[in-house]
Amino acid sequence: MSTDRMLNALRQGDVKGAASIADEVGEISSVDGELNRAMIYRAAGEMLKALRSLDNALALNPYSFTALLSKGYVLECLGKNKDSAEVYTNALMVAPPIDTLPKGMQEAIKSAEQLVARVKQEKYEYIKSQLDDDLGSLSGLERKRMRECMELYTGRKKSYRSEPVDLLVPGLPAIQFFERKYFPWLEGLESCTDVFLNELQSLVVGGKAGFNPYINYAKGTPVNQWKELDGSRKWSTYYLWRDGDVQERASNECPKSTQILSDIPMAHQLGLAPNAVFSALAPETKIPPHNGSTNARLLVHLPLIVPESCGFRVGNEVRKWEVGSAWVFDDTIEHEAWNDSSLDRYILIFDVWNPLLSVEEVEFVSKLMKSSDSWRVL
Template identity: 40%
Template sequence: MTTHNPNAAAARTHFEQLTRSGQGGPQAWFGLAQACQALGDIKAALAALEHALDAAPDNLQLLLVKGDLLAADGNAISAVAFYRTALKAAPPDDDLPPSLRAQLARARAACEQHVAQFEGQLMQRLQQAGLADDADSARFNQSLDLLLGRKQVFLQQPRLYYFPGLPQTQFFDRADFPWLDQVEAATDDIRAELLQVLQDDAAFEPYLKPDPRLPALNRGGMHNNRDWSAFYLWRNGEVVAENAARCPKTLAALAQVPMTQVPGRAPTVLFSMMRPGAHIPPHTGILNTRLICHLPLIVPPGCSLRVGNETRSWEEGKAWVFDDSIEHEAWNTSDQTRVILLFEAWRPELTEKERTLVSAMLGAIDAGSDWET
């Protein structure tokens, strides 16, 4: 329904003349859309805004107004699509004028409301179909989280070598690695050896050290940073004899672990230290053919690890396994030091033949040239 608004009617006439003459560009079409909206002529406003978006498809203001017009026209699904596009394209709030910041906040709220309504309807239909009680699959539940925008897709992105066809799993099911039982059972012995090492603060070295043979890529300020430090028992496929001699029970506990074997590169076993207040920024590992295992030994409150969408807090004596080729980061927000035992294992999906091939291939690469690690 068109309302009587003399000012809006005059503006509509003015902008219609500009657009017919080809003058004014997207601003004229936007002005016409606003005038039509003020007059209650939503269809005409949408038509005018289409012309404006043709010329400036990434304009935040136009995307938001298009969402508003679609919502006013009763098309909530399309409105949310435009709102989401605007939200993804928007710079940080601090870089926006207050008026646009408020519009984005309103768009965000509209998206959240739509998702909540859609989720309610979806679960109701699953329940009516008799499927809601059976929807206990972790993978299915994760797919719902992705569908509803509660999570985003994180995939393996190793920096050096990608082996295709492996499941995109963030944290693995503990039950799939029975050899962790022996590792966890030795927690007290391992911690006792760690405490002896901790008496020598110089025993730990920065986890990340720049290689003078390679470009000094940005590592989020972690190069030579003792906030993230390591005490190696195995390093680059070789036993660190002096350190290993100090921790015989630790190495004995790892006897059943199917450790990655790559000449000059793996296995790697270390005590990983995060000092108070440390943050290891988001990053990915170099391979997706191995998994990273953590046995928490000293864990104050406020220590956590995010892998992809999932964030977990370490618990002393309870090991976990994750894919470090998926983006991950860690925090120690406490005022105490956190230390874990970190080691790596072959992915269980790889056959013995594939493990041999991968090991030989990586060894050949390292023998022939320098690669960023």
């Protein structure tokens, strides 16, 4: 067959001869046949002919990963980076797990990802330059929202939704980090940073007694992304409040901290909340991307001991902790944390109600979750 002839010529190093045979071959009714012809044209430097063959392959199977990746590369070789980025994006959407591919294709995928990122950045920078004056005329919140809108529109950032593992209150906006105006007590909390820090340091000096693995599944439970941290002290917590009750040990060892928290409007639910902990993350440890239980509640972070090279991401926004500077975020949006330093990182974490819920809704959600718990023991 002619396809065998052109491949044999290529194997023998006769690139021109293989390309000449490829010209003679008529319609090839298989994806692999067109991919082979495109490969020969690429080897011969005839990129436009390679592109035509790849289009033929994609006409037969629009979801062919190899054809899409190859077409993206040919377009890149032709200097059509914008078109290449679009094709590469489609290829990456249907790519098999990268660790199942040969090394050469893994490198091709990484190169494709880099070009896509460059093109998205170029598009964003161009649009931003066109709209800088318009952004400057907006208020602080409007400017932040419209800048993120541009980043999402140009593909520079990804949109994240609220995806709780337990209870979703519909209609609540998926806000990654909440504005401080909703929590007038935050400044008072931050003014107590030294109090929390002093009691935390007493625990640390005492050998971190009372700190236990935060992830600790029962034997036989699927651990999913928590395999590395399950039962590990790399991420450990000391409970000040747990399932709605102040802890006796904490009351004795951290009396000022527990008292300060008792004066803060935490999310009180009988037998469920609030929970408040000193959270310790060991050196060179990462908390994998995950989602919290319900968007009816939010989490507060107050950084206490934060070495360099620590970070935190909620959705598409990455922040660095600053000692004594608190924030409130929706933990039902995918989030992760890391400590790339050589020292332990410590923060105070506790939960509060979502301020966008009415008092009546808070009461209803509390009863709803409690009734679910009571059903389990029937």
